[in-house]
Amino acid sequence: MLGHVCVQLIEKIPNPVNELELHAYLTNFYVVPEMRNQGLGKNLLNKALSWCRTRETDAVILWATLASRLLYRRCGLVEPTDILSCDVALIGRTEFDLVFVALYNRSAKHDSGVATEVGV
Numbered sequence: 001m002l003g004h005v006c007v008q009l010i011e012k013i014p015n016p017v018n019e020l021e022l023h024a025y026l027t028n029f030y031v032v033p034e035m036r037n038q039g040l041g042k043n044l045l046n047k048a049l050s051w052c053r054t055r056e057t058d059a060v061i062l063w064a065t066l067a068s069r070l071l072y073r074r075c076g077l078v079e080p081t082d083i084l085s086c087d088v089a090l091i092g093r094t095e096f097d098l099v100f101v102a103l104y105n106r107s108a109k110h111d112s113g114v115a116t117e118v119g120v
Contacts, residue, residue, distance in 0.1 A: 003031040003044045007051060024052040026062040045075050 006028040012021035026048060031041045052060055064072050 001032075002035050005029040005041050005048045006045055007048050007056065009055065020060040022056065024055075024057040026060060029062070029068070041071055041114045042075060045071065049075060 005026060008025045010021060010023045010025055012019070018088070026045075029041075029045070029048075033042065049060065060077065062072070062077070064077075
């Protein structure tokens with residue numbers, strides 16, 4: 001295997017507005033070092049994003065390394081300005097570790113819990 005990415009679909013937790021949103025979480029994205037900078041990662045990421053579009057995903061979420069940010073930006077991903085999070089280790093232990101995500105809304109109904117893996 002030369003590269004790999006895993007996509008997990010996650011339906012947003014219900015809220016008082018009753019908006020339905022389907023998020024895709026990209027993880028375990030890896031290309032073997034000797035194949036990097038040859039377009040394989042871009043191809044793999046574009047296939048994963050295409051898979052997300054066919055499932056009418058509202059948002060794609062991932063945690064990028066400094067080295068991978070340029071690739072993600074080239075493929076259309078941007079850093080959000082509407083996410084609040086905290087590193088509990090920096091502020092002490094709390095009972096809840098909350099991350100608030102405010103992305104755009106979509107009123108279509110979606111299936112949740114679907115995962116796929118794409119490998120090259």
